[in-house]
Amino acid sequence: MSAVEDLTERLLKGEPRAIARAISKVENGTEDAPELMKAVFPQTGNALIVGITGSPGAGKSSLVDKLALFYKDEGEKIGIVCVDPTSPFSGGAILGDRIRMQTLGLDKNVFIRSMATRGNLGGLSRATVDAVAILDAAGFDKIIVETVGVGQDEVEIVKTADVSVVVLVPGMGDDIQAIKAGIMEIGDVFVINKADREGVLRTEKELEALLSLAHRPDFWNPPIVKTVATENKGIEDLSKAIESYNDFQKQGRISLTRRTDIARWRLLELLREKLLTDLLSKNGTNAKLDNLALEIAEKRNNPYSAVEEIINSIMKINHLGIATKEIDEALKFWQDALGLENVHTEEVAEQKVRVAMLPIGETKIELLEPTSEDSPIAKFLEKRGGGIHHIAVEVENIEASLSKLKAEGARLIDEKPRVGAEGCLIAFVHPAATGGVLLELVQSKNESKK
Ligand SMILES: Nc1nc2c(ncn2[C@@H]2O[C@H](COP(=O)(O)OP(=O)(O)O)[C@@H](O)[C@H]2O)c(=O)[nH]1
Ligand SMILES: [Mg+2]
Known part of the structure; x- marks a missing residue:
């Protein structure tokens, strides 16, 4: 059994240590993380995922703490994922002081994890969603994800939850206007926390007014719940509101659309990350990145040219040259039978050849036909x-x-260098140097060449 298989088996049994290690793997994007997630993914879909978002200090962590405690008392297994670098989740009442002193791994029914904002490739939202999937597969009934409601990443994370809870506090009328465009439309349930403070009624009215203007595709009317997290008030109401949206959603047909949207987002997120990692792992690209960043900062370059430079600097096979007596004859195979497209035909007088270019993936097949007896191709x-x-x-x-x-x-x-097909600068290297293959160098076309 491979190490990953072993880890997967243990995490599926709900072993806290295995879960923690698995989450670290997806967080760090280790090489075996995809294998792990492939095994995890089919085991997901049983947990209720609750996203909790709102401004810093709104009382999200306090609410998560009390809500988790509530669920725990109902006999459920709770996973908590916190994506808030400014205030990582402390565990508060839910762990209790006694347990908090010991290792986290002791309570099998509660698992708490703060996600690190690591890596310069982004990927935090992807890692968070993966962490949630791991907890789901590990058998947690409820998974609560806390995020600060700022930034696209955060909004995306919350969107992947089954139920999204937006936390507001009294007296933030202007704030409501400001965040309207962002998180207002993703709230399935709204909480006015710190309801022990003044201005609750006014905030509630403002919120109602805003919600009445919103047009949700599923026609759901998001309930507004008032809570005082510090005094454990309104927590049961909150749990009921969450449940009611979950029930509503299960009945509707919209749920498949939502899941498809989420799946699409995950796919793009993963693809973006993978392509970027692959690109930067190419020889010297990372070093180039630093140089280019400096050049841009010093106004000696611009980001658009720099991106072209990075992409063009990656060595690749521009084409494979295939000698043939007659291009038309060769096309019967390469074009008609195999299905490549002949996009460009030209005569390169200097080389005494006619060429046809057929793109294949990132490269091309170049068919070469001699145009005279003394053409190098004729001799070949x-x-x-x-x-x-x-x-x-x-x-x-x-x-x-x-x-x-x-x-x-x-x-x-x-x-x-001299001019070859398609006006590119080319030069040939002798087969004696390469171990028997004639090598052509082609300068990649780069308009921004300095
Ligand atoms: N008065 C009052 N204070 C609260 C309430 N909920 C949280 N707080 C306090 O607000 C502060 C921020 O809470 P926290 O849960 O860390 O907010 P987060 O940044 O949104 O996670 C803490 O000092 C809490 O004790 C509440 O309902 N009423
Ligand atoms: Mg917090």
């Missing part, structure tokens, strides 16, 4: 018959590549 065909004639590698700066190769003692056919 005569000697070796048709087949792979050369490999073309894309370089950022062909002059620089040539002088580096020369300095390394590689035998060059062209010491100076």
Whole structure:
């Protein structure tokens, strides 16, 4: 059994240590995290996921604490995920002082985790949603996710919850206006916490007025619950409001649409992260990132050109050159039978060849047909018959590549670049240098070249 399989097995049994390790894996984006999540995903879908969001200091953590305690007393297993770098979740009353002193792993019915805002690739919302999935698979009945209601990431996280609770406090009339555009429309349940303070009624009226203007696709009327988290007041009402939306949602057809939207978001989020990680893991790209950032800060460059530079600096195979007696004959296979598209045909007089370019993935097949008897392709065909004639590698700066190769003692056919197909600068490296393959260097097209 592999280490990940073992970990998965233990987390599915609800072992706190295994759960903690699994969450760390998705948080750090370790190499085996995808394998883990593939095993976890089919086991999800049983928990009720409650998102709790609101401004810093609104009393979210206090509410989560009391709500979790309430659920725990009902005999349920509770997972808590806190995404608030400004005030990580302390555990408060739910753990009680006695348990808090000991390791967290002791109470199998409560699991608390603060997510770190780690990594410069973003991915916090993805990691949070993965952490929730792990808790779901581990058998927790209720999973509460606390986020500060600012920023797109946070909104996305809350959107993935089954029930989203937005926490407000009395006397934030202006705030309500300000956050209207952001989190108002994601609230399935609204809480006016700190209801022991003045202005509760006014805030409630303002909120009602705003909600009456909103048009929800599911026609749900979000209830407003008043709580005093510090005094444990209104918590049962809150749990009922959460339950009522959950029941409502289960009956409606909208729920599949919502789940599909969430799945789509997760997919894009994961894809974005994966592509970015792959890109930055390419040779020297990370170092380049720092240099370019400095250049931009010093106004010597701009982000748009810098992005092009990063993408163009990645070495890739520009094309594979295949020698053929007649392009039209070869196209019967490459185009008609295999299904590639011939997007470009031209005659390169200098080389005495006619070429056809057929894109395939990120690269191209270049069919080469001699246009005269003394064409290099004609000689190649005569000697070796048709087949792979050369490999073309894309370089950022062909002059620089040539002088580096020369300095390394590689035998060059062209010491100076010349113009090849599609107007690109090219140069050939002798097969003697490469272990028997004719190599073409192609300078990637970069308008912003300084
Ligand atoms: N008066 C009053 N204070 C509260 C209430 N709920 C929370 N607080 C206090 O508000 C402060 C911020 O609470 P916290 O739960 O950390 O807010 P969060 O940043 O939204 O998680 C703390 O000092 C709490 O004791 C409440 O209902 N009434
Ligand atoms: Mg908090």
